[in-house]
Amino acid sequence: MLPEHLARIRARLEAMREEIVREGDARVRVEREEAVAGSADEDQAPHEEMDQAIASSRNRTRAATLARIDAALRRLDADPDAFGTCADCDDEIPARRLELMPFARLCVDCQAKRDPARGGARKHVLDFKG
Numbered sequence: 001m002l003p004e005h006l007a008r009i010r011a012r013l014e015a016m017r018e019e020i021v022r023e024g025d026a027r028v029r030v031e032r033e034e035a036v037a038g039s040a041d042e043d044q045a046p047h048e049e050m051d052q053a054i055a056s057s058r059n060r061t062r063a064a065t066l067a068r069i070d071a072a073l074r075r076l077d078a079d080p081d082a083f084g085t086c087a088d089c090d091d092e093i094p095a096r097r098l099e100l101m102p103f104a105r106l107c108v109d110c111q112a113k114r115d116p117a118r119g120g121a122r123k124h125v126l127d128f129k130g
């Protein structure tokens with residue numbers, strides 16, 4: 001991969017990281033406190049119960065994405081030459097995929113094989129809706 005391409009991916013990873021950290025406040029790091037949280041403001045509690053459930057699942061997603069971004073940045077530092085190749089089949093991960101998901105470790109095919117529920121099949125189901 002070209003150095004300027006790597007630099008662009010690094011910039012993108014860092015921007016994504018910053019955005020997640022900013023959006024999630026400190027909550028991403030204090031995920032363990034989630035179990036005890038939820039008794040904040042009594043007046044707001046009823047209609048925010050759902051929001052909290054959604055927010056906490058979002059926080060988990062954010063924390064997971066953050067971990068993947070950090071791992072990608074580490075890979076980028078440790079072995080820039082290998083960055084952007086699929087961890088399973090060693091093929092190059094297409095630039096477009098890396099642009100959307102700079103932390104991707106697998107090409108689309110291998111990702112679909114490992115994680116069929118999130119692969120193409122489900123998308124088709126959703127497409128047929130309505």
Ligand SMILES: [Zn+2]
Pocket residue numbers: 086087088089090091106107108109110111
């Ligand atoms: Zn692959």
